[in-house]
Every structure is written in C-alpha cells, then in structure tokens.
Amino acid sequence: MADPLAGGRWWFSRAGSPAPWAMMAKFFGKDGALMGNRNSRELKTRTRPIARATFLLSAGLIAAALLIGYVSYQYSFSMMERSYQKFYLNKAQMIFKAAVPYLGGEKQAFLNALSSNWQAAGNKPADEYICVVNQKGELLLHTGSPETVGNYAGNNPILGGPASGPKCLSDLVAAQKSYTGEYISSSGQDQIAAFIAIPDKKWVLGVHRSRNALYAEIQDGFRPLLMGFLLVCGLLLPGCLFLLFKIYSSSQEKQFNSEQALKESERRYQSLVDTMPQCLYRTDLQGKITFANKAFLTSQGLSLEECLGKTANDLYPEHLARKSLADDVEVIRTGETLDRVQEYQSSSGGHKQFMEVVRHAVRGSDGATTGVQGIFWDVTDKKMAEENLKHTKAQLETVLRSVPSGIIAVDTDGKFTIVNQKAEEILGFSQSEAVGVPAARLIPDTGLTNVLATGRSELGKPFKWSSKALMVSRSPIIERGELIGAVSVFQDESELESVQKQLEEVQRLNAELSSVIENSHDGVLITDTEKVITVNPSFGRITGLAPSTLAGKDISSLDSERHVCLAVMQAVFRHVISHQSSVTMRRKLKSGNEVFVTGNPVFDKFGSVLRVVMNIRDVTELHSLEERLKRLSASCFGEDKEPAGSPGALLGIVAESPATKNLLDLAVRVAQVDSTVLLSGESGVGKDVFAKLIHSLSKRHDQPFVSLNCGAIPENLLESELFGYEKGAFSGADRYGKPGLFEEATGGTVFLDEIGELPLNLQVKLLKVLQEQSCRRLGSVKTVELNIRILAATNRDLKEMVAAGQFREDLFYRLYVVPIEIPPLRERREDILPLALQFLKAYNHQYQVSRTLGHELLRVLESYAWPGNVRELQNVIERLVVTADTEVLEPRHLPQSMHEAQVGAPPPTVWVTEGVKLREAKDQLEKQLIQKALAQTSNTREAAKLLGVTHSTVVRKAQKFGLPLNGDSTLH
Numbered sequence: 001m002a003d004p005l006a007g008g009r010w011w012f013s014r015a016g017s018p019a020p021w022a023m024m025a026k027f028f029g030k031d032g033a034l035m036g037n038r039n040s041r042e043l044k045t046r047t048r049p050i051a052r053a054t055f056l057l058s059a060g061l062i063a064a065a066l067l068i069g070y071v072s073y074q075y076s077f078s079m080m081e082r083s084y085q086k087f088y089l090n091k092a093q094m095i096f097k098a099a100v101p102y103l104g105g106e107k108q109a110f111l112n113a114l115s116s117n118w119q120a121a122g123n124k125p126a127d128e129y130i131c132v133v134n135q136k137g138e139l140l141l142h143t144g145s146p147e148t149v150g151n152y153a154g155n156n157p158i159l160g161g162p163a164s165g166p167k168c169l170s171d172l173v174a175a176q177k178s179y180t181g182e183y184i185s186s187s188g189q190d191q192i193a194a195f196i197a198i199p200d201k202k203w204v205l206g207v208h209r210s211r212n213a214l215y216a217e218i219q220d221g222f223r224p225l226l227m228g229f230l231l232v233c234g235l236l237l238p239g240c241l242f243l244l245f246k247i248y249s250s251s252q253e254k255q256f257n258s259e260q261a262l263k264e265s266e267r268r269y270q271s272l273v274d275t276m277p278q279c280l281y282r283t284d285l286q287g288k289i290t291f292a293n294k295a296f297l298t299s300q301g302l303s304l305e306e307c308l309g310k311t312a313n314d315l316y317p318e319h320l321a322r323k324s325l326a327d328d329v330e331v332i333r334t335g336e337t338l339d340r341v342q343e344y345q346s347s348s349g350g351h352k353q354f355m356e357v358v359r360h361a362v363r364g365s366d367g368a369t370t371g372v373q374g375i376f377w378d379v380t381d382k383k384m385a386e387e388n389l390k391h392t393k394a395q396l397e398t399v400l401r402s403v404p405s406g407i408i409a410v411d412t413d414g415k416f417t418i419v420n421q422k423a424e425e426i427l428g429f430s431q432s433e434a435v436g437v438p439a440a441r442l443i444p445d446t447g448l449t450n451v452l453a454t455g456r457s458e459l460g461k462p463f464k465w466s467s468k469a470l471m472v473s474r475s476p477i478i479e480r481g482e483l484i485g486a487v488s489v490f491q492d493e494s495e496l497e498s499v500q501k502q503l504e505e506v507q508r509l510n511a512e513l514s515s516v517i518e519n520s521h522d523g524v525l526i527t528d529t530e531k532v533i534t535v536n537p538s539f540g541r542i543t544g545l546a547p548s549t550l551a552g553k554d555i556s557s558l559d560s561e562r563h564v565c566l567a568v569m570q571a572v573f574r575h576v577i578s579h580q581s582s583v584t585m586r587r588k589l590k591s592g593n594e595v596f597v598t599g600n601p602v603f604d605k606f607g608s609v610l611r612v613v614m615n616i617r618d619v620t621e622l623h624s625l626e627e628r629l630k631r632l633s634a635s636c637f638g639e640d641k642e643p644a645g646s647p648g649a650l651l652g653i654v655a656e657s658p659a660t661k662n663l664l665d666l667a668v669r670v671a672q673v674d675s676t677v678l679l680s681g682e683s684g685v686g687k688d689v690f691a692k693l694i695h696s697l698s699k700r701h702d703q704p705f706v707s708l709n710c711g712a713i714p715e716n717l718l719e720s721e722l723f724g725y726e727k728g729a730f731s732g733a734d735r736y737g738k739p740g741l742f743e744e745a746t747g748g749t750v751f752l753d754e755i756g757e758l759p760l761n762l763q764v765k766l767l768k769v770l771q772e773q774s775c776r777r778l779g780s781v782k783t784v785e786l787n788i789r790i791l792a793a794t795n796r797d798l799k800e801m802v803a804a805g806q807f808r809e810d811l812f813y814r815l816y817v818v819p820i821e822i823p824p825l826r827e828r829r830e831d832i833l834p835l836a837l838q839f840l841k842a843y844n845h846q847y848q849v850s851r852t853l854g855h856e857l858l859r860v861l862e863s864y865a866w867p868g869n870v871r872e873l874q875n876v877i878e879r880l881v882v883t884a885d886t887e888v889l890e891p892r893h894l895p896q897s898m899h900e901a902q903v904g905a906p907p908p909t910v911w912v913t914e915g916v917k918l919r920e921a922k923d924q925l926e927k928q929l930i931q932k933a934l935a936q937t938s939n940t941r942e943a944a945k946l947l948g949v950t951h952s953t954v955v956r957k958a959q960k961f962g963l964p965l966n967g968d969s970t971l972h
Helices: 006-012 020-028 030-046 048-102 107-120 169-175 211-231 236-275 294-300 318-334 380-402 421-427 448-454 493-519 537-543 564-579 620-637 658-671 687-697 715-723 760-772 798-803 809-815 829-847 855-863 869-883 896-901 918-936 940-947 951-961
Strands: 129-133 139-142 179-184 190-198 203-210 279-284 289-292 338-345 352-363 369-378 406-411 416-419 458-465 468-479 482-492 523-527 532-535 583-588 594-603 609-618 677-680 705-709 749-753 774-776 783-785 789-794 818-821
Touching: 048 107, 048 179, 048 190, 048 203, 048 211, 107 129, 107 139, 169 203, 190 211, 203 211, 236 294, 279 294, 289 294, 318 338, 318 352, 318 369, 352 380, 406 421, 406 448, 416 421, 421 482, 448 468, 448 482, 468 493, 482 493, 523 537, 537 609, 564 583, 564 594, 564 609, 658 687, 658 818, 677 687, 687 705, 687 749, 687 789, 715 760, 715 774, 760 774, 760 809, 798 809, 829 855, 829 869, 829 918, 855 918, 918 940, 918 951, 940 951
Parallel strands: 677 789, 677 818, 705 749, 749 789
Antiparallel strands: 129 139, 129 203, 179 190, 190 203, 279 289, 279 369, 338 352, 352 369, 406 416, 406 482, 458 468, 468 482, 523 532, 523 609, 583 594, 594 609, 774 783
C-alpha cells in the first residue's frame, strides 16, 4: 500500500525549494528584525500613518497566518496520525494474509514469513517495525529490536480506545480484536500503532512507529506552508487549501468510482464463472488448486475450502492424475494453450466418457507464468456422434464400393461429386479424375442435366457408352425440399446376362446341395445364430425326432431335458458360436446308440458366424465293425493290436515299436493332470501329434486346442498373436481389437511349437503367464485371467541355449516339468512299414489311385535312415503315389537322394535259419514275404499284386503256412 503522505511531501518539499521552517526562521529571526527596522525607518521618513497602518495590517495578516497555520498544523497532525493508524492496520492485514499459507506449519516458519513480507513491503520509514505477541504477553517477533524477543510486553499501555476496552497489550491479546491508536512501548516511547488478531494462534501482530518521529516529519512538511501564509499574508492560503481539497476530493472520487467499478466487474465475473456449466479451476506452479468454480466443486463433491490446496493426486485416480500433471507441466514449460479430448471410464464401470480439457498459462503482472487455468466439459455425445458419423461414412463408402451397379452423382452445377468403383470400371475414368469436373465434359448426353432441370426421375433408360449397352436410372437428390443434385445408377446389360446365368447356376447348386443334405446318411441340422433352418430326414431316423418339429424353432428353446440329442446339439451350438471353431462331442442316446455330433461354423466376409452346420452320426455300428476288425487283425497276425479305444487310435498314431508304446503310456498318464509338458525331438518326429493326443486324453478334450509355431510368425507380430491387442494399440490394428491365442484357449490347451525360437523379450511375458495364469492385451490396462495348459515342443537343445544365454533359465525350468523325448524314426524301425501303409492308404484315397508297395521298396524303406523322420516318410509316400508310372511302387520310383543314401545300407530284413535245407529256407522265405505282404496291404488281392503272383497263389500258400486271412476284408 502506498504511503498516504507521499503526495503531500512532494508538494511541501519540491526539489530545489527552501525548507518551509527555514523560511519562517529567516523571516522571524535576525534577518527578519532588520527588515522590520528598515521598513520602520522608511515609514517614519515618508508617512508614519501609512506605515503604522501597513505594519498593523501586516501584523494582523501575520498573526492571522500564524493562527491559521497553528490550527491547520494541529488538525493536520491529528488527521495524519489517524491516516497512519489506518495505513498500518491495512499493512498488518496484508502481511498476515501473505503469511497465511505458513499458518498451519511450524511457528518459526510463520514468523519468518511475517518478517519477510514486512521486509518486502516498500515505503518504510527507518523507525517503523512490526512485533508479534503471544497470549502470555511474550514477544515472539520484534523487527526493530530482535534482542527483545522473549521479553514480556503484556503490561505495555494502550492509551486509545473506549473506556471499557483493553488497557494494556495483554488485554488486547486476550480480546483478539484489532486496534489502532496510541501505544507505549517497553522502552517507554510514545508510538502510533495498529494491531490485528491472529485467532488461530491467539497472537496479535502490530505495526509501530514513534509519534515524535511523526511529529518531526509533519513539522518538516508544514514549514513551507506556514512560510507561504506569511509571504502572502494569509490571503492565498484559504484558496490554495480549497484548491488542494478540491483536487484531493476529485482524485478520491475517481478512486472510489474505480474501486466500485472493479468490485462490480469482479462480482459479474464470479457470477458468470459460478453459473457456467463447464468446470473451471486454477492451480499454482506446484499443482495446488487456488480457485474452482461451482461446477468443478459439484463434480468433485467438495466445498471450496476442501478443494483449495489439493493436487490432482488428491482428486483423481493415479493414471488420470499423472496425465493431468504432465499436461500442466507442458503448459507451464511452453506457455501455449493445450486443447485435448481425453477418454475416461465411467465411475459406474459402464460406457466410456470423453472430456475436452483446455489448459492455458496464468501470467503475473511481469509476464511470468504463475500457474495453470483449466476448463473442461463432457463431449461424449459429440464424440459418439463423430464416431457414428465416421462409421456411417465408412459404411456408405463400403456400400458404394460393393454395389455391383455403377453410381455417379452430380451437384446442382452438373459437376461430379461421386463416382463409385463399378462406375470407374464401366466408364473408364476414376473418381479422382472426375470429381469437380462437369459431367457433360466426360459423358456427353448424360441425361442428368435434364433431371436437374425437371426434377423428375428417369427409370430403365437404355444408354450407349462405347461398345457397352447400359441400363440407366436417374433420380433427383432432394434435401429438405430443395434440389441439391442428381444421381444415376446403371448396369452393363452383358453383366446382367452373366448374373442371370450365375443365378441359375447358384439355384442349380442350391438344389444339388439340398438333395445331398436330404439324402445324406448322416443327420444334418443347420442353424443361423438363433433358429433352426434345415433338418434332413436322416436326423429324424437317428434321433427319433420328426424334422418338422424342429424347423424354425429357437435352438435355445428345444426340449433338452427329455432328449439327450437336443442337449448335445445345444452344447455344440453354444461352443461354435462362442469359440467360432469346430467341435465334436460324443453322447449315448436313451436307445443305447452312440452318436458323434460335429458342429462347424460358416463365416461371413466379416469373420462373424453366419451359420452353424451340425452333423450327427450313429457310430454304434462303426464301433462294432472296428472291434470286429481288431479281433480279425489280432487273429491274423498272432499279436495284440491297439484296441479301438486306445490312445494311439484316437489320432491314428502307429505304435508298433516298444519306444512308441512307452511314449503312449506316458502320454496317457500326463494327460490326466495339468502339468506343463516339454516335447523334444528331431524335426518331423510328430511332436504336434503327441501334443494333440495329450489334449484329447485330458479333461480339457472338449475345450479349444490352440497351436502356434513360434518360428513361423515375425517377431513384431508374435506378441500381438499371443496376447491380443486393444483397438488403436498400434498402426494397422483392427479397430475392434483382437483377443490373443491365450484368451482364445481359455479352458483348453495351448501348444507352442518351436519354443526355442521365442524371442527373449517374449520369454519374460510367457513366464508370467505360466506363473500367474493371466495376461494383458497390447494397449490395455486390464488383466485377463486365464485357465490354460501349456504344451511346448522344440527340436533344439534348450540346455545349451540356456548356457549360451539364448534362452531364459527360469522359463526353461518352468517348461521342464514333464519332459518327453520322442526318438527319431530310425530308432523305432518297427513303426516304418505301418506308417508307410497308413500314408499309402490315405493318398490312394485322396488321389483316387490304388498303388501298392513292392517288396524291394519295403526293404529300402526299412533300411533308410530317415533324417526327416515321419514327415519325410509321409512326403516320400505322397511323391511315389503321385509320380509312379506303375501300380506297384518300386525302388526306382524313389528320389535319387534316397538311392545315394542306400550305399552301405543293411541287408534285407527277411531271414532264414542257418543250416536248413534249401527247400525249408525257401518255405521260410515265402512265409515271411507273404506275411509281410498281408501286413502291408488290406486284403489278399492287394498282397498278390504286391508280391507279383496270382491271388490264388497267395491264398494257397497262406493256408499252407497257417497264416490267417479273411478274403478281401481289411487286415489292419
């Protein structure tokens, strides 16, 4: 606050002017007496009466001036004293308010703040000081005499105020009231003072100054004034005083009007801020809230007092607070306005909300940034409208691209606005070339100009374009009753003919498909995503339910409690819809028949399930036949084969060698638990087949089996495939997001093939999945709980990779719970011929041929080392079936690489007993060859072809040697 006497001092003692009291002393002192004597002598010499009158008049004027000066002096001193008292009261209040932030802290910090604020104030005379007194009357602060801090000052008299008011400083502290007036300090000095109460501390804060110093200052100020009165004989003093009063009054009036205008402006601003629907707040450089409007307080459920001083960490969740503080720091650093739309999750856990937040820097009078002001409001409706508009626009663009007809549109000026993809194809120019160009320039006689002129549609009009005959329909585009353009839809008539033929072909295929479904031996039931569409007669034959009672029914409303078949149909339907994958379930009907129900999804072009095709097959007779064939096989070969329900039979695994049988036994045991299994072995030994077998035998067999080759997917895509991602997680991401393989396999099994190729950075995340059974999508903060079993496979030595730092040791031991080593095919040669026959049968059926394996070829296959293991054997058999020029496959049909590898190969596996006669050796050899031929083929006729003899010869010699046979029945 400015010194109220500053203007007066300037007027009283302008630079270069003599001090007023010096002028008075000069007039009344020695020099003044000489002047009086001189005037007296002159009056005496010229005219005494005039001199006397002049003297009397001068004396009267001087006396009047002295009287007026004295009265003015006394009055001005009183006024100045009261002004200083008010000034010090305001000054004390300002010092206290500036130190309020330290009020709740340490006492000394608050006292230091008071002292610092007083030191920072300007226009302080040298004898001015402040003090703080507690309720005990002790001095806590004294800027004039710091050494007196701690002394008792409670008895210091207070001379002003009402008779019933405080009489000493301790009374004033106890009353906790403000005071201005005369005060006697501890040193006995008469002072003017102003005290204010500090209620929170029960203290008082005082601002003091010596009254004697004030007297001296006022006297110095009044000397020029008194001299002026004397010089002008007191005639101009009233006018000057009146003029000064008018100037002062005018300035005070202007100041008062300005203050009132400022208060009105502040009131209007506060009213505007409190009534605005947007939330407004202001923070300092430490992020603490210094102001908040009513809307902000309502949104936070706090009062202004509760809100002030809080930071974003006190009001928002951690991630939102971190983002808010980061934005505030950016505004403070750059000084630029920041406008962002931020996404929030609704507090109720429902839909998402969007808030637009505008932040700008708050600057002080010196231009420096002192804080941040923010205003935010809900723009969810606007954001959703924009998203819907984008979606609708994208849909319209997709529709325009997908429509099989050409579409062009023009505005009211006849200029192109739309040319869809089909129109580009028919007309021969692109949309980018046409938009903005008059249609008549590119298509003479377009006809759209007539539609614009008349506002009438033209339907089914022929139009010749180049060599094409088009069928065109034109219509005006009307918006809110106004014509805004015209549109033309056209098709190439030759394409219409093609479409007609395609339609007829589709109808024919549809009729054939319906005939196939109707005459299928298996039951077929087709549904959409809710209701049954088609049921064939075989379904009724197998289940005993009339197809007409099911067609058109909601799949969920079928009576599953009374009919087992309907219950399994509903289970298959739910699995296919939820997992979008095929599934097969086995159930036993009340009739005793056992059925397999297989459900397959039919997808639309967007990847959504459009139809569910369910196939029901009665396998009772098939099981009976399989058991019969197994019994026949056992009687023919004289050895036990795998029963139909054995583990290997589930996936067509051949287990002739002891090593493979041991593996199957181990697989059966580990399948019953959820332990992690690590399958190792050379490439092509069938690790994936054993993984599927373990899943099929486990309790998770009716849940998903998800397989992933870690070495077949680029490293930058592997993480998103495993863990999935949210929309917008990276450039090119699906806008709906995508679940990862771990999520898709929940409840089932995940098979990670070539686990040794997994990058180190993903090994850490896989370890977390194994440990916590949870994961998180890319771009998401939500943890997805999992329930999966992990099967892993590798053809590399993981222990060596761990030693070389290429594979994490902790992950290795997490995977190395149940290790299963699958031996290469060369170490289980008993499986070679059965596998070869199995592949041969499959490829004969696939390529509609009837190839057989020659006995020389069998020897080569058994003796070959098979570096590529089962996969190489399968590929060789397929190659032989496809490329051989005879029905009997011979060694010459093998690849050249296998011939070269046969150098030094072991002798044939057919043997005879040493020391026997030639005839007996011949019989042993024939018996072994016939026995192997029967084992390699499905019947005696194929065995005869394989041996190159007649069918009767095989039958006769088999009977001779006591070998079991069954005509043309399958033997394996």
